[in-house]
Amino acid sequence: MKKIFFTAFFFSLILTSIANNFTESxxxxxxxxxxxxxxxxxxxxxxxxxxxxxxxxxxxxxxxxxxxxxxxxxxxxxxxxxxxxxxxxxxxxxxxxxxxxxxxxxxxxxxxxxxxxxxxxxxxxxxxxxxxxxxxxxxxxxxxxxxxxxxxxxxxxxxxxxxxxxxxxxxxxxxxxxxxxxxxxxxxxxxxxxxxxxxxxxxxxxxxxxxxxxxxxxxNVTFYAGKYHFFTDEFNSVNNKKVDLNYYVLPHNSELAQKYFKQVAFTLDCFEQFFGPYPFPRDGYKLVEAPYAGMEHQSGIAYGNQFKKGYLGYDLTGSNLELDYIIVHETAHEWWGNFITAKDIADIWIHEALATYAEILYVECYFSEEAVKKFLQQKRQGIRNDRPIRGTPGYFDKGSQDMYTKGAMIIHTLRSAIDNDSIFFEIFNSLTDKFAYGHIDTDSFIGTINQTTQNDWSDFFDFYIHGTKLPVLEFKKTSRRRNVTIQYRWSNENAKLNFPVKVKLDGKNYAFIQPTDNWQEIKITRAEFKEFKVDTNNFLIELNKRN
CATH class of the missing domain: 2.60.40.1730 (tricorn interacting facor f3 domain)
Structure with a gap:
């Protein structure tokens, strides 16, 4: 009875502490x-x-x-x-x-x-x-x-x-x-x-x-007021429905826009492969030139990228690709944000993580593996780890802007750890089937992933979205006679991390190891060993080599 009392008392103190960090507003x-x-x-x-x-x-x-x-x-x-x-x-x-x-x-x-x-x-x-x-x-x-x-x-x-x-x-x-x-x-x-x-x-x-x-x-309800020129196109959706593509631009940009917006159909075609049919066919798809960079207004996207690749002409891919960030990112929000919406602004990290990962999938659709690799490196360089990417529900509290770059890299790390694209992409099908035109929160998002993959990723997500550190893979190498021994573990305290990562020992092929917080080891002959190389391009982790 005393244990129950003190547990309830401690929990109430936590809630009081959280509430004290926010205002009545x-x-x-x-x-x-x-x-x-x-x-x-x-x-x-x-x-x-x-x-x-x-x-x-x-x-x-x-x-x-x-x-x-x-x-x-x-x-x-x-x-x-x-x-x-x-x-x-x-x-x-x-x-x-x-x-x-x-x-x-x-x-x-x-x-x-x-x-x-x-x-x-x-x-x-x-x-x-x-x-x-x-x-x-x-x-x-x-x-x-x-x-x-x-x-x-x-x-x-x-x-x-x-x-x-x-x-x-x-x-x-x-x-x-x-x-x-x-x-x-x-x-x-x-x-x-x-x-x-x-x-x-x-x-x-x-x-x-x-x-x-x-x-x-x-x-997502919006309006745009100005002098506009209107033109239209059509997209053939995967479900054989015709989707009207409606464009409203300032008259002096009309000729440029009619050529430039041809990429919209390619964007929709790519995303339908991964996420299913465009979710608002009756209302059509709309890009409207706006006096600011962009916003994912449902079926009426604000476009202010000045008809430049990247973000206002700044390359975000590391390869100078022909990719308009606003068109690609905001179009992805038609699925992740508009079709399926967070229950609380604290969970908006789901919108931004998936829409940012959609940019990577767009590069997969139309560019090389090397371009994907460089894009992933660019995303990783943008991570600040200043605050958790999930906010506090109930207080109109958003998480860190890392929800974009770190969020996307979390999703990519999940994909790399699953190591089976059929299963990974089935997650998107499960989400759109279960939450179509409705709401999602962090628990139901993770629960759907667990159910689809038949694995428990709760600790994985808890560490990444509620913390400001990355998993640290600690390792040390010893050599004796003809063998090399690599010892490794997750060194983060109380993290409960238990997901696989890929490493390379022979300089040729990556293979999985399954670190925990306990030391484990692998052995390889001196003749075969080249270096202990961890796939940090596909896994959002840090390394700590011990002597």
Whole structure:
């Protein structure tokens, strides 16, 4: 009984310590609280008007939902910079309270469980401007080279509530969203999904309507405003469905874009080989030129890479390959991030690890083995090991930017340790079958890998994603008469590491060893021995040679 008491007490101290590292704002943004899980959103009907000269937005969002749990209030989210003027249920005004971003809406007493309702939120104000999009987000109020307004949204790291009232949590996907955008008639408004209609209005205004017909997480809902040229292409998916490829670029880039975007079909073709059919065929695939580098908005990807290979012309591959980072990386997010979405921003490392590993698979599709090797080396050089790549769930806490490079190298190390591509790529099939259009977290991600491979990789992932060190393979060589003995072990304390790595002793062929935290040894004749070479290109580990 005392043991149970002290265990519970110690656990409570850990939770208190974690909570003390975060603010009330972090909790309000990150907790999957009763006020959030008590209702399921089915449909957002978002209508807004843009005033570029004032950097202002006004509009309304009608939220169709089912009440699933008993609650007196529900939580929406919207930054304090934007006012909420009214919230209506039918013709009844609802009382609401605001606490930083959180908007708590008091529900009528006669609302019933498992019944559909709708409320409409009216809002207006000046959304925060993005400081460094897409990394520090908000609205991007820019101009094209002819000084026409050019506006975009970049809010993945900051939340959809930067510009519209919404249930702003990764763990909620509306089944569908209609976007109605009104703006000066000299401009176009492009959004996710299917184009529905365009309507000329009074006072030199114009309205565009779009429909996202698949489940979508709020930060992926977007718009682009500017003067655009539209052209289209078509992609034949592996499931024999035709996917519309829709492109919106600034008019002076039209001729260049029509040639340059031919690579999109190659990208989709490569990824369908590994990940299955493009997941949003009804809504099509869209690249929209944006006033910032890029973002994976579902079926409406922001493209701002200036039609240059690499990242804004900077080579990321080590081989100067013809690879547009934004097209390849953001297209991969259509599967990893949009089709399958993290339950909490703490688990967004799954999105970025898999999308970054997709870049490596793209190089495998179209370039040489040597190019793949150099690309892996480049990824490894970018790892900082400054913080864990997984954040703390429940507090809107992201992990380190290492989630890209280190995350991809973790996935590649897993592939190398499995040493069977049929099994490794079956992991992707298992994930897309199990979590299609839904949510995933770290535990379910690892659980699916364990189930698919029939092996337990829990300690492997726990070490890599929650720590800031790499596994250290410690070894020492002794020579006696005609034999060479290599002793080896994992030297990380309390790491519980137990996965194989490849080594070479004869200078010819790699073979597996299975290190643990205990010393093991292998022997080879002096005549056969060349050197103890560890495959650090394919395994994300460090070496420590002892004398």
């Amino acid at each position: 972090d909790r309000l943004r990150g907790h999957w609280s009763l006020e959030r899980f008590a209702y399921k959103v089915h449909f957002y009907d978002l209508a807004f008007e843009l005033f570029p000269d004032e950097k202002r937005i006004s509009g309304q969002n009608t939220i169709h939902f089912t009440l699933t749990e008993e609650t007196e209030k529900i939580q929406l989210d919207l930054v304090p910079e934007i006012n909420i003027t009214n919230i209506f249920w039918e013709e009844t005004g609802l009382h609401f309270e605001r606490n930083e971003r959180a908007v708590f809406v008091l529900l009528p007493e006669n609302m019933q469980l498992n019944k559909r309702y709708k409320i409409t939120v009216f809002f207006e104000g000046q959304p925060p401007e993005a400081i460094n999009p897409p990394w520090q987000g908000g609205l991007v109020w820019s101009e094209d080279k002819y000084e026409n307004p050019w506006i975009g949204v970049a809010v993945q790291s900051d939340g959809a509530s930067m510009w519209w009232p919404v249930k702003d949590h990764f763990n909620e996907k509306a089944d569908s969203v209609r976007i109605s955008c009104t703006l000066p008639d000299s401009l176009d408004c492009i959004s996710n999904g299917q184009f529905l209609k365009k309507q000329q209005l009074e006072n030199n205004r114009k309205r565009f309507e779009w429909l996202i017909s698949y489940p979508v997480v709020p930060y």
